[in-house]
Amino acid sequence: MTLRVLFLWVLCASLPLAVSAGDLPTPEQGPVLRIQGSNTIGAALGPALVEGLMREQGLLKVHREARDTANELRVVGETVQGRRVVVDIAAHGSSTGFTALRTATTDLAASSRPIKDSERRVLQSLGDLKQPGAEQVIAIDGLAIILHPQNPLNQLDTEQLAQIFSGEASTWEAVGGRGGPIHLYARDDHSGTHDTFNELVLAGRGKTLSRTAKRFESSEQLSDAVSLDPQGIGVIGLPYVRQAKAVAIADGQSQAMLPLDRLIATEDYPLSRRLFFYLPPTGNNPWAHALVAFAQGRQGQAIVAANGFVAQTVQAMAVTPNALMPEGYQALSRHAQRLSVNFRFEEGSATLDNKARQDLSRVLDYIRQQDKTHRQVTLVGFGDAKSDPARADLLSKLRAMAVRRELVKSGVVLREVRGFGAEMPVAANSADEGRIRNRRVEVWVY
Numbered sequence: 052m053t054l055r056v057l058f059l060w061v062l063c064a065s066l067p068l069a070v071s072a073g074d075l076p077t078p079e080q081g082p083v084l085r086i087q088g089s090n091t092i093g094a095a096l097g098p099a100l101v102e103g104l105m106r107e108q109g110l111l112k113v114h115r116e117a118r119d120t121a122n123e124l125r126v127v128g129e130t131v132q133g134r135r136v137v138v139d140i141a142a143h144g145s146s147t148g149f150t151a152l153r154t155a156t157t158d159l160a161a162s163s164r165p166i167k168d169s170e171r172r173v174l175q176s177l178g179d180l181k182q183p184g185a186e187q188v189i190a191i192d193g194l195a196i197i198l199h200p201q202n203p204l205n206q207l208d209t210e211q212l213a214q215i216f217s218g219e220a221s222t223w224e225a226v227g228g229r230g231g232p233i234h235l236y237a238r239d240d241h242s243g244t245h246d247t248f249n250e251l252v253l254a255g256r257g258k259t260l261s262r263t264a265k266r267f268e269s270s271e272q273l274s275d276a277v278s279l280d281p282q283g284i285g286v287i288g289l290p291y292v293r294q295a296k297a298v299a300i301a302d303g304q305s306q307a308m309l310p311l312d313r314l315i316a317t318e319d320y321p322l323s324r325r326l327f328f329y330l331p332p333t334g335n336n337p338w339a340h341a342l343v344a345f346a347q348g349r350q351g352q353a354i355v356a357a358n359g360f361v362a363q364t365v366q367a368m369a370v371t372p373n374a375l376m377p378e379g380y381q382a383l384s385r386h387a388q389r390l391s392v393n394f395r396f397e398e399g400s401a402t403l404d405n406k407a408r409q410d411l412s413r414v415l416d417y418i419r420q421q422d423k424t425h426r427q428v429t430l431v432g433f434g435d436a437k438s439d440p441a442r443a444d445l446l447s448k449l450r451a452m453a454v455r456r457e458l459v460k461s462g463v464v465l466r467e468v469r470g471f472g473a474e475m476p477v478a479a480n481s482a483d484e485g486r487i488r489n490r491r492v493e494v495w496v497y
Contacts, residue, residue, distance in 0.1 A: 074108075075108055075337055075338055075341055076337065077130055077134055077136050079134065081137075082125075082137045082138055082139045083136055083137065083138060083336075083338045084101070084138045084139070084158055084159065084336060084338035084339055084342065085138075085139045085141075085151075085156065085157045085158050085159070086101075086138065086139070086140045086141070086148075086157060086158070086159045086160075086161055087140075087141045087143075087147055087148045087151035087152075087156065087157035087159075087160060087161070088141075088142070088143075088144070088145050088147060088148025088149075088151070088157075088160045088161035088162050088243075089142065089144065089145045089148065089161045089162050089163040089242075089243045089326070090122055090142040090143065090144060090238075090242060090244075090268060090269065090270055091163040091192065091242075091243060091244055091270060091288040091291075091326065092142070092161040092162075092163060092189075092326055093122065093140050093141065093142025093161055094122070094142055094269075094270060094271070095290070095358050095359075096189075096190065096290075096326075096354070096355065096358045096360060097140050097142070097161055098115055098124060098126050098140055099354050099357070099358050100189075100342060100345065100346050100351055100354055100355075101126040101138045101140070101342065102115075102126055103345060103350055103351065103354050104338075104341060104342050104345045105126065105128040105136065105138075106128075107345065107350070108128075108341075109131070110128030110129060110130060110136055111128065111129045111130070111131065112127075112128065112129045113126070113127070113128040113129075114126075114127055114128075115127070120141075121268070121269075122141070122142045122143055122268060122269065123139070123140065123141045123142070123143075124140055125137050125138065125139055125140070126138045126140065138338070141157075142161070143241055143268065144238075144239065144240075144241025144242045144243065144268070145160075145161070145162040145163050145164055145241070145242065145243030145246060146170075146240075146241050146243075146246070147241055148160030148161055148162055148329070149162070149166065149167075149170040149173075149174065149329070152174055152177060152329070152331060153173055153174055158334060158336040158338070158339045159328055159329070159330055159334075159336075159339045159342065159343075160327075160328070160329040161326075161327070161328060161329075162243050162326075162327045162328075162329060163192065163242075163243030163244055163246075163247065163288065163324065163326050163327075164243040164246045164247045164250070164324065164327075165186075165325070165327065166180050166181065166186070166327075166329060174331070176333075177331035177332065177333050177334070178331055178332030178333050179332065180329050180331065180332075181405070182332065183405050183408055183409075184330070184332060185329060185330050185331065185332050186327060186329060186405050187327060187328045187329070187330060187343050187346070187347065187405075187409075188325045188326070188327055188363070188405065188406040188409065189326055189327065189328050189343075189346040189347065189351070189355065190325075190326040190352075190355040190360040190361065190362065190363070191315050191316055191318065191323060191324070191325060191326070191360065191361040191362075191363065192288050192289050192290075192315070192323070192324050192325075192326050192360050192361065193288075193289045193310035193314075193315040193320050193322055193323045193324070193361070194244065194247060194248055194251075194286055194287070194288065194289075194310075194322035194323075194324060195286070195287050195288070195289050195291075195292050195295075195297040195310045195322075196212065196284065196285075196286055196297065196298050196300060196322070197274060197277050197278075197284070197285050197286070197287055197292055197295035197296060197297055197298075198277065198283065198284055198295065198296045198298060199277065199278060199279075199280055199281045199282070199283055199295070199296065200278060200294065200295065200296045201281060202223075202228065202230065202281065202296060203228065203229070204223070204226070204227070204228040204298060205298055205299060206298055206299045206300075206301070206307045207226065207298055207299075207300060207301075208300065208301040208302065208307070209251070209252050209300065209301070209302045209303075209321060209479065210256070211226045212252050212300070213252050213253055213256045213258050214226070215233060215235070215284060216235060216237070216248075216252065216253060216258075216260055216261060216264070216284075216286070217253060217258035217259060217260065217261055218235075218261030218262075218263060219258075220233070221233055223282070230281060230282050231282060232282055233282060233284060234265070234280050234282045234283045234284070235260075235261055235263055235264035235265065235283075235284060235285070236264065236265050236267065236273050236276055236277050236280075236283055236284065236285030236286075237260055237264045237265070237266055237267070237273075237285065237286060238266065238267055238268070238270070238273060238286070238287075239266045239267065239268050240266075241268070242268070244270070244286065244287065244288055245260075245286075247322075247324045248286045248322070250484065251321070251322060251324075251484060252322075255481075255483075255484065270287055270288055270291040271291060271293070273285050273287055273291070274287050274291045274292060274293045274294070274295050275293060275294070277295045278293065278294040278295040286322075288360075289310055289315065289359060289360065289361075290358060290359025290360060291359075292310075297309065297310055300320070300321045300322055301321065302321035302477070302478045302479050302485065303476060303478060303479025303480060303481065303485060304476050304479070305319075305321060305476055305477050305478060305479075306375070308320045308321065310322070310323075312361050313368050313391060315361045316361045316362075316363075316366075316391040316392065317389075317391060317392065317393045317493075318393055318395070318477075318488065318491075319393070319477040321477070321478055325406060326360065328342070328343050328346065330343050347409065349364070352364050363392070363409070363410065363413060364391075364413070365390055365391060365392055365410075365413045365414055365416070365417040366390070366391045367388040367389070367390055367391075367421075367496055368388060368389050368390070368391055369384075369388055370384040370388070370389050371384070372384040372385055375475075376475065377471055377474050377475070379469065379471070380431070380471060380474075380475065383429065383431070383469075383495055386497065387429060387495040387496060387497045388495065388496055389493055389494070389495050390414065390417065390493075390494040390495070390496060392410045392413070392414060392494060393491040393492065393493055394407045394410065394411075394450075394454050394491065394492040394494075395407055395487065395488070395490065395491050395492075396450060396453075396487075396490055401449060401450055401453045402453075403453065403454070403457070411454075411457055411458075414458075414494055415458065415461055415463070418458075418463055418496070421496070423496050423497070424462060424463050424464065425464045426464050426465070426466045427466060427496055427497045428458070428463060428465050428466060428494065428495070428496055428497075429465065429466050429467045429468070429469065429494075429495040429496075429497070430451040430454055430455055430465060430467075430468045430469070430492055430493070430494060430495075431451060431469050431470075431471060431492065431493040431494075431495060432446075432447035432448050432449070432450045432451030432452075432468075432469070432470040432471070432491075432492045432493075433447050433470075433471055433472070433473070433474070433475060433476075433489060433490065433491050433492075433493075434446045434447040434450065434470075434472060434473055434489060434490050435473060435476075435480045435485075435486035435489045435490055436473040436476075436480045436489075437473065440472055440473070443472035443473040444470050444471075444472035445470070446470075446472075446490075447470035447471055447472050447473075447490075448468065448469065448470030449470075450470075450490060450491075450492050451468045451469065451470060451492045452468060453492075454492045454494075455468050466497065473489070476489050477489060477491070
Protein backbone atom coordinates (compact mmCIF):
# COMPACT_ATOMS: atom_id res chain seq x y z
CA MET A 52 0.00 0.00 0.00
CA THR A 53 1.52 3.38 -1.01
CA LEU A 54 1.60 6.29 1.43
CA ARG A 55 -0.95 8.19 -0.63
CA VAL A 56 -3.37 5.26 -0.64
CA LEU A 57 -2.73 4.79 3.07
CA PHE A 58 -3.42 8.49 3.72
CA LEU A 59 -6.72 8.40 1.85
CA TRP A 60 -7.71 5.21 3.63
CA VAL A 61 -6.95 6.74 7.05
CA LEU A 62 -8.74 9.97 6.14
CA CYS A 63 -11.89 8.18 5.06
CA ALA A 64 -11.68 5.07 7.25
CA SER A 65 -14.97 5.74 8.97
CA LEU A 66 -16.97 7.02 5.98
CA PRO A 67 -20.28 5.18 5.67
CA LEU A 68 -20.32 5.76 1.93
CA ALA A 69 -18.16 7.30 -0.78
CA VAL A 70 -18.90 10.94 -1.47
CA SER A 71 -17.95 13.09 -4.43
CA ALA A 72 -19.10 16.31 -6.03
CA GLY A 73 -22.88 16.40 -6.22
CA ASP A 74 -23.37 13.13 -4.33
CA LEU A 75 -24.24 14.46 -0.88
CA PRO A 76 -27.85 14.10 0.28
CA THR A 77 -29.98 17.23 0.68
CA PRO A 78 -32.91 16.49 3.02
CA GLU A 79 -35.94 18.73 2.78
CA GLN A 80 -35.85 19.85 6.43
CA GLY A 81 -33.21 20.71 9.00
CA PRO A 82 -29.50 21.45 8.60
CA VAL A 83 -27.39 18.95 6.66
CA LEU A 84 -24.49 19.63 9.05
CA ARG A 85 -23.98 21.18 12.50
CA ILE A 86 -20.56 22.51 13.54
CA GLN A 87 -19.84 23.68 17.07
CA GLY A 88 -16.72 24.90 18.83
CA SER A 89 -13.79 27.23 18.27
CA ASN A 90 -14.43 30.90 17.56
CA THR A 91 -11.01 31.05 15.88
CA ILE A 92 -12.28 28.57 13.30
CA GLY A 93 -15.98 29.36 13.35
CA ALA A 94 -15.77 33.11 12.84
CA ALA A 95 -14.51 32.95 9.25
CA LEU A 96 -12.51 29.83 8.30
CA GLY A 97 -15.24 27.30 9.05
CA PRO A 98 -17.91 29.17 7.07
CA ALA A 99 -15.49 29.66 4.16
CA LEU A 100 -14.71 25.92 4.04
CA VAL A 101 -18.43 25.10 4.10
CA GLU A 102 -19.04 27.56 1.26
CA GLY A 103 -16.25 25.92 -0.74
CA LEU A 104 -17.74 22.47 -0.22
CA MET A 105 -21.21 23.69 -1.19
CA ARG A 106 -19.91 25.16 -4.44
CA GLU A 107 -18.00 21.95 -5.16
CA GLN A 108 -21.32 20.15 -4.71
CA GLY A 109 -22.87 22.38 -7.37
CA LEU A 110 -25.09 24.35 -5.01
CA LEU A 111 -26.21 27.81 -6.10
CA LYS A 112 -26.64 31.15 -4.33
CA VAL A 113 -24.26 30.18 -1.52
CA HIS A 114 -24.33 32.80 1.23
CA ARG A 115 -24.21 33.37 5.00
CA GLU A 116 -27.12 34.29 7.23
CA ALA A 117 -26.72 35.81 10.70
CA ARG A 118 -28.51 34.21 13.62
CA ASP A 119 -30.10 35.96 16.59
CA THR A 120 -27.33 34.67 18.90
CA ALA A 121 -23.87 36.26 18.69
CA ASN A 122 -21.14 34.11 17.09
CA GLU A 123 -23.65 31.86 15.36
CA LEU A 124 -24.49 31.80 11.67
CA ARG A 125 -25.88 29.70 8.85
CA VAL A 126 -24.26 28.94 5.52
CA VAL A 127 -27.00 28.44 2.95
CA GLY A 128 -26.98 27.10 -0.59
CA GLU A 129 -29.66 26.11 -3.05
CA THR A 130 -30.06 23.04 -5.22
CA VAL A 131 -30.91 23.30 -8.91
CA GLN A 132 -34.46 22.37 -7.90
CA GLY A 133 -34.60 25.35 -5.51
CA ARG A 134 -34.28 23.43 -2.19
CA ARG A 135 -32.43 25.23 0.62
CA VAL A 136 -29.37 23.45 2.03
CA VAL A 137 -28.30 24.72 5.46
CA VAL A 138 -25.19 24.27 7.61
CA ASP A 139 -25.37 25.67 11.16
CA ILE A 140 -22.19 26.97 12.79
CA ALA A 141 -21.92 27.98 16.46
CA ALA A 142 -18.57 29.45 17.54
CA HIS A 143 -18.56 29.78 21.33
CA GLY A 144 -15.18 28.22 22.09
CA SER A 145 -13.41 24.89 21.61
CA SER A 146 -14.73 23.28 24.78
CA THR A 147 -18.32 23.85 23.65
CA GLY A 148 -17.68 21.66 20.60
CA PHE A 149 -16.78 18.66 22.75
CA THR A 150 -19.75 19.32 25.03
CA ALA A 151 -22.01 19.39 21.97
CA LEU A 152 -20.61 16.05 20.79
CA ARG A 153 -21.52 14.59 24.17
CA THR A 154 -25.09 15.91 23.95
CA ALA A 155 -25.43 14.93 20.27
CA THR A 156 -26.14 18.55 19.28
CA THR A 157 -23.32 18.76 16.75
CA ASP A 158 -21.91 16.54 14.01
CA LEU A 159 -18.41 18.00 13.99
CA ALA A 160 -16.34 19.71 16.70
CA ALA A 161 -14.04 22.57 15.69
CA SER A 162 -11.15 23.10 18.11
CA SER A 163 -8.12 25.36 18.28
CA ARG A 164 -6.41 22.99 20.70
CA PRO A 165 -6.02 19.21 21.00
CA ILE A 166 -8.77 17.32 22.78
CA LYS A 167 -8.08 16.95 26.50
CA ASP A 168 -7.73 13.50 28.06
CA SER A 169 -10.77 14.22 30.24
CA GLU A 170 -12.89 15.09 27.17
CA ARG A 171 -11.62 12.02 25.36
CA ARG A 172 -12.73 9.78 28.24
CA VAL A 173 -16.17 11.38 28.45
CA LEU A 174 -16.65 10.88 24.69
CA GLN A 175 -15.26 7.34 24.48
CA SER A 176 -18.72 5.97 23.57
CA LEU A 177 -18.29 7.81 20.23
CA GLY A 178 -15.00 6.03 19.56
CA ASP A 179 -11.41 7.15 20.06
CA LEU A 180 -11.23 10.80 19.03
CA LYS A 181 -7.42 10.61 18.90
CA GLN A 182 -7.32 8.02 16.14
CA PRO A 183 -6.09 9.28 12.74
CA GLY A 184 -9.50 9.33 11.06
CA ALA A 185 -11.09 11.29 13.92
CA GLU A 186 -8.47 13.94 14.75
CA GLN A 187 -7.92 16.08 11.67
CA VAL A 188 -5.46 19.00 11.60
CA ILE A 189 -6.95 21.44 9.10
CA ALA A 190 -4.58 24.42 9.52
CA ILE A 191 -1.71 25.85 11.52
CA ASP A 192 -2.13 29.06 13.47
CA GLY A 193 0.15 31.19 15.57
CA LEU A 194 -0.90 32.89 18.77
CA ALA A 195 0.15 36.49 18.31
CA ILE A 196 1.03 38.66 21.29
CA ILE A 197 -0.35 42.04 20.35
CA LEU A 198 0.28 45.57 21.61
CA HIS A 199 -0.89 49.05 20.75
CA PRO A 200 0.75 50.07 17.43
CA GLN A 201 2.78 52.80 19.17
CA ASN A 202 4.16 50.58 21.94
CA PRO A 203 7.98 50.60 21.38
CA LEU A 204 8.52 47.06 22.74
CA ASN A 205 9.44 44.59 19.98
CA GLN A 206 10.32 41.37 21.81
CA LEU A 207 9.28 39.30 24.83
CA ASP A 208 10.07 35.79 26.05
CA THR A 209 7.62 33.26 27.40
CA GLU A 210 8.81 33.78 30.98
CA GLN A 211 8.00 37.49 30.70
CA LEU A 212 4.62 36.63 29.18
CA ALA A 213 3.84 34.41 32.16
CA GLN A 214 4.76 37.23 34.53
CA ILE A 215 2.67 39.75 32.58
CA PHE A 216 -0.49 37.71 32.14
CA SER A 217 -0.43 36.37 35.71
CA GLY A 218 -0.18 39.94 37.02
CA GLU A 219 3.27 39.52 38.59
CA ALA A 220 4.70 42.10 36.20
CA SER A 221 2.14 44.87 36.38
CA THR A 222 3.98 47.69 34.63
CA TRP A 223 5.71 47.95 31.27
CA GLU A 224 8.88 49.08 33.00
CA ALA A 225 9.07 45.67 34.75
CA VAL A 226 9.64 43.96 31.37
CA GLY A 227 11.97 46.53 29.84
CA GLY A 228 9.34 48.78 28.27
CA ARG A 229 7.69 52.01 29.21
CA GLY A 230 4.14 53.21 29.64
CA GLY A 231 3.10 52.52 33.23
CA PRO A 232 0.44 49.96 34.22
CA ILE A 233 -0.18 47.03 31.90
CA HIS A 234 -3.77 46.37 30.78
CA LEU A 235 -4.49 42.70 30.02
CA TYR A 236 -6.84 41.37 27.33
CA ALA A 237 -7.66 37.66 26.87
CA ARG A 238 -10.22 35.31 25.37
CA ASP A 239 -12.85 33.72 27.62
CA ASP A 240 -12.60 30.35 29.38
CA HIS A 241 -14.40 28.46 26.58
CA SER A 242 -11.77 29.51 24.07
CA GLY A 243 -9.14 27.21 22.61
CA THR A 244 -6.95 30.28 22.23
CA HIS A 245 -7.06 30.77 25.99
CA ASP A 246 -6.50 27.05 26.63
CA THR A 247 -3.49 26.97 24.30
CA PHE A 248 -1.91 30.06 25.83
CA ASN A 249 -2.55 28.71 29.30
CA GLU A 250 -0.84 25.41 28.41
CA LEU A 251 2.11 26.91 26.53
CA VAL A 252 2.84 29.82 28.85
CA LEU A 253 1.04 29.86 32.21
CA ALA A 254 0.24 26.40 33.57
CA GLY A 255 3.71 24.91 33.20
CA ARG A 256 5.05 27.73 35.32
CA GLY A 257 2.41 27.29 37.99
CA LYS A 258 0.61 30.50 37.07
CA THR A 259 -2.94 31.45 36.16
CA LEU A 260 -4.42 34.33 34.24
CA SER A 261 -4.82 37.51 36.30
CA ARG A 262 -8.38 38.34 37.31
CA THR A 263 -7.78 41.87 36.05
CA ALA A 264 -7.75 40.68 32.43
CA LYS A 265 -10.65 41.82 30.28
CA ARG A 266 -12.20 38.74 28.67
CA PHE A 267 -13.75 38.41 25.20
CA GLU A 268 -15.66 35.73 23.31
CA SER A 269 -14.92 37.53 20.03
CA SER A 270 -11.38 37.57 18.63
CA GLU A 271 -12.07 40.69 16.58
CA GLN A 272 -13.35 42.67 19.55
CA LEU A 273 -10.32 41.74 21.64
CA SER A 274 -7.86 42.80 18.95
CA ASP A 275 -9.63 46.09 18.32
CA ALA A 276 -9.66 46.87 22.05
CA VAL A 277 -5.88 46.35 22.31
CA SER A 278 -5.22 48.50 19.25
CA LEU A 279 -7.02 51.39 20.96
CA ASP A 280 -5.28 51.02 24.35
CA PRO A 281 -1.66 52.33 24.55
CA GLN A 282 -1.10 50.23 27.69
CA GLY A 283 -2.81 47.10 26.39
CA ILE A 284 -1.46 43.62 25.63
CA GLY A 285 -3.46 40.67 24.37
CA VAL A 286 -3.13 37.18 22.93
CA ILE A 287 -4.99 36.33 19.75
CA GLY A 288 -5.01 33.99 16.74
CA LEU A 289 -2.83 35.16 13.85
CA PRO A 290 -5.62 36.30 11.46
CA TYR A 291 -6.97 38.66 14.11
CA VAL A 292 -3.94 40.92 14.63
CA ARG A 293 -5.80 43.50 12.54
CA GLN A 294 -4.65 47.04 13.53
CA ALA A 295 -2.55 45.91 16.51
CA LYS A 296 1.20 45.22 16.61
CA ALA A 297 2.62 41.71 16.98
CA VAL A 298 5.89 41.22 18.89
CA ALA A 299 8.63 38.60 18.49
CA ILE A 300 8.61 35.76 21.05
CA ALA A 301 11.47 33.63 22.43
CA ASP A 302 11.16 30.45 24.47
CA GLY A 303 14.10 29.20 26.53
CA GLN A 304 17.24 29.25 24.38
CA SER A 305 15.35 29.76 21.11
CA GLN A 306 15.82 32.85 19.01
CA ALA A 307 13.06 35.45 19.20
CA MET A 308 10.61 34.83 16.36
CA LEU A 309 7.83 36.89 14.85
CA PRO A 310 4.62 35.01 13.95
CA LEU A 311 5.68 34.62 10.29
CA ASP A 312 4.01 32.09 8.00
CA ARG A 313 7.17 30.05 7.40
CA LEU A 314 7.94 29.75 11.13
CA ILE A 315 4.36 28.83 11.94
CA ALA A 316 4.15 26.28 9.09
CA THR A 317 7.08 24.36 10.58
CA GLU A 318 5.72 24.96 14.11
CA ASP A 319 9.06 26.49 15.14
CA TYR A 320 7.40 29.71 16.32
CA PRO A 321 7.00 29.24 20.10
CA LEU A 322 3.27 29.98 20.14
CA SER A 323 2.26 28.06 17.02
CA ARG A 324 -0.70 25.70 17.31
CA ARG A 325 -2.82 23.33 15.29
CA LEU A 326 -6.46 23.84 14.36
CA PHE A 327 -8.63 20.73 14.36
CA PHE A 328 -11.84 19.17 13.18
CA TYR A 329 -12.90 16.24 15.38
CA LEU A 330 -15.08 13.72 13.60
CA PRO A 331 -16.56 10.97 15.83
CA PRO A 332 -15.71 7.50 14.45
CA THR A 333 -19.31 6.44 15.07
CA GLY A 334 -20.69 9.45 13.17
CA ASN A 335 -22.48 8.77 9.91
CA ASN A 336 -23.13 12.26 8.54
CA PRO A 337 -21.76 12.28 4.98
CA TRP A 338 -21.52 16.09 4.98
CA ALA A 339 -19.17 15.96 7.98
CA HIS A 340 -16.92 13.43 6.25
CA ALA A 341 -16.99 15.41 3.02
CA LEU A 342 -16.08 18.68 4.79
CA VAL A 343 -13.08 17.05 6.49
CA ALA A 344 -11.85 15.64 3.17
CA PHE A 345 -12.43 18.98 1.43
CA ALA A 346 -10.53 20.89 4.14
CA GLN A 347 -7.52 18.58 3.74
CA GLY A 348 -7.44 18.92 -0.05
CA ARG A 349 -5.83 21.59 -2.19
CA GLN A 350 -8.97 23.70 -2.49
CA GLY A 351 -9.54 23.59 1.24
CA GLN A 352 -5.96 24.50 2.05
CA ALA A 353 -6.15 27.43 -0.38
CA ILE A 354 -9.17 28.64 1.62
CA VAL A 355 -7.14 28.21 4.83
CA ALA A 356 -4.44 30.52 3.44
CA ALA A 357 -6.98 33.02 2.10
CA ASN A 358 -8.42 33.35 5.61
CA GLY A 359 -5.10 34.31 7.19
CA PHE A 360 -4.08 30.94 8.60
CA VAL A 361 -1.12 28.84 7.47
CA ALA A 362 -1.92 26.10 4.97
CA GLN A 363 -0.26 22.69 5.14
CA THR A 364 0.75 22.83 1.48
CA VAL A 365 4.38 21.77 1.17
CA GLN A 366 6.78 24.41 -0.17
CA ALA A 367 10.57 24.74 -0.36
CA MET A 368 12.09 27.62 1.64
CA ALA A 369 15.56 29.13 1.48
CA VAL A 370 17.22 29.37 4.91
CA THR A 371 19.89 32.00 5.50
CA PRO A 372 22.85 30.52 7.43
CA ASN A 373 24.02 32.29 10.58
CA ALA A 374 26.71 31.84 13.21
CA LEU A 375 24.28 30.33 15.74
CA MET A 376 23.78 27.27 13.53
CA PRO A 377 26.04 24.19 13.72
CA GLU A 378 28.60 24.18 10.91
CA GLY A 379 26.99 21.18 9.22
CA TYR A 380 23.58 22.87 9.28
CA GLN A 381 25.07 26.05 7.79
CA ALA A 382 26.54 24.01 4.95
CA LEU A 383 23.18 22.36 4.34
CA SER A 384 21.40 25.71 4.19
CA ARG A 385 23.87 26.98 1.57
CA HIS A 386 23.17 24.14 -0.85
CA ALA A 387 19.62 22.97 -0.17
CA GLN A 388 16.16 24.25 0.70
CA ARG A 389 14.02 23.29 3.67
CA LEU A 390 10.45 22.08 3.20
CA SER A 391 7.71 23.89 5.10
CA VAL A 392 6.87 20.94 7.32
CA ASN A 393 8.35 19.35 10.44
CA PHE A 394 7.58 15.79 11.42
CA ARG A 395 6.77 15.44 15.10
CA PHE A 396 6.11 12.44 17.27
CA GLU A 397 3.65 11.17 19.82
CA GLU A 398 4.72 11.92 23.36
CA GLY A 399 7.41 9.57 24.66
CA SER A 400 7.80 7.60 21.42
CA ALA A 401 9.26 7.52 17.92
CA THR A 402 5.76 7.06 16.46
CA LEU A 403 4.65 9.80 14.09
CA ASP A 404 1.69 11.82 15.36
CA ASN A 405 -1.56 12.25 13.38
CA LYS A 406 -0.45 15.39 11.57
CA ALA A 407 2.85 13.78 10.60
CA ARG A 408 0.97 10.86 9.07
CA GLN A 409 -1.05 13.30 6.97
CA ASP A 410 2.10 15.25 6.04
CA LEU A 411 3.86 12.12 4.78
CA SER A 412 1.44 12.00 1.85
CA ARG A 413 1.95 15.70 1.12
CA VAL A 414 5.76 15.46 1.28
CA LEU A 415 5.75 12.37 -0.93
CA ASP A 416 3.59 14.16 -3.51
CA TYR A 417 6.01 17.11 -3.50
CA ILE A 418 9.08 14.88 -3.89
CA ARG A 419 7.52 13.07 -6.84
CA GLN A 420 6.20 16.21 -8.54
CA GLN A 421 9.61 17.87 -8.26
CA ASP A 422 11.40 14.70 -9.45
CA LYS A 423 13.51 14.42 -6.31
CA THR A 424 13.04 10.74 -5.52
CA HIS A 425 16.71 9.79 -6.09
CA ARG A 426 19.28 11.10 -3.63
CA GLN A 427 17.97 14.66 -3.50
CA VAL A 428 16.36 14.54 -0.04
CA THR A 429 18.11 14.89 3.33
CA LEU A 430 16.39 14.30 6.67
CA VAL A 431 17.62 16.20 9.72
CA GLY A 432 16.61 15.15 13.23
CA PHE A 433 16.61 17.17 16.45
CA GLY A 434 15.78 16.30 20.03
CA ASP A 435 15.51 17.62 23.54
CA ALA A 436 18.53 18.01 25.82
CA LYS A 437 19.78 14.90 27.63
CA SER A 438 22.36 14.49 30.38
CA ASP A 439 24.42 12.55 27.82
CA PRO A 440 24.82 14.59 24.59
CA ALA A 441 25.69 11.42 22.68
CA ARG A 442 22.29 9.97 23.59
CA ALA A 443 20.56 13.14 22.35
CA ASP A 444 22.49 12.85 19.07
CA LEU A 445 21.49 9.20 18.67
CA LEU A 446 17.82 9.80 19.43
CA SER A 447 17.64 12.71 17.00
CA LYS A 448 19.01 10.50 14.21
CA LEU A 449 16.68 7.62 15.15
CA ARG A 450 13.68 9.92 14.72
CA ALA A 451 14.95 10.91 11.28
CA MET A 452 15.36 7.21 10.48
CA ALA A 453 11.70 6.64 11.41
CA VAL A 454 10.69 9.14 8.69
CA ARG A 455 13.22 7.61 6.30
CA ARG A 456 11.58 4.19 6.64
CA GLU A 457 8.21 5.59 5.57
CA LEU A 458 9.65 7.41 2.54
CA VAL A 459 11.74 4.40 1.45
CA LYS A 460 8.57 2.29 1.37
CA SER A 461 7.37 4.51 -1.46
CA GLY A 462 10.58 4.40 -3.47
CA VAL A 463 12.43 7.49 -2.24
CA VAL A 464 16.21 7.06 -2.14
CA LEU A 465 17.58 9.55 0.36
CA ARG A 466 20.84 11.47 0.06
CA GLU A 467 21.59 11.60 3.78
CA VAL A 468 20.11 11.24 7.28
CA ARG A 469 21.61 13.45 9.98
CA GLY A 470 21.05 14.11 13.66
CA PHE A 471 21.92 17.34 15.45
CA GLY A 472 20.90 16.27 18.93
CA ALA A 473 19.69 19.05 21.19
CA GLU A 474 21.16 21.89 19.13
CA MET A 475 18.99 24.71 17.75
CA PRO A 476 16.06 24.32 20.21
CA VAL A 477 12.79 25.96 19.22
CA ALA A 478 11.34 25.74 22.74
CA ALA A 479 12.41 25.50 26.37
CA ASN A 480 13.26 22.00 27.56
CA SER A 481 11.89 22.69 31.03
CA ALA A 482 8.37 21.42 30.23
CA ASP A 483 6.90 18.45 28.35
CA GLU A 484 5.38 20.68 25.65
CA GLY A 485 8.77 22.26 24.90
CA ARG A 486 10.57 18.92 24.78
CA ILE A 487 7.97 17.56 22.36
CA ARG A 488 8.41 20.58 20.08
CA ASN A 489 12.19 20.13 20.05
CA ARG A 490 11.83 16.47 18.96
CA ARG A 491 11.41 17.09 15.26
CA VAL A 492 12.59 16.04 11.82
CA GLU A 493 13.19 18.54 9.03
CA VAL A 494 13.11 17.70 5.31
CA TRP A 495 15.66 19.33 2.98
CA VAL A 496 15.77 19.05 -0.82
CA TYR A 497 18.55 19.73 -3.34
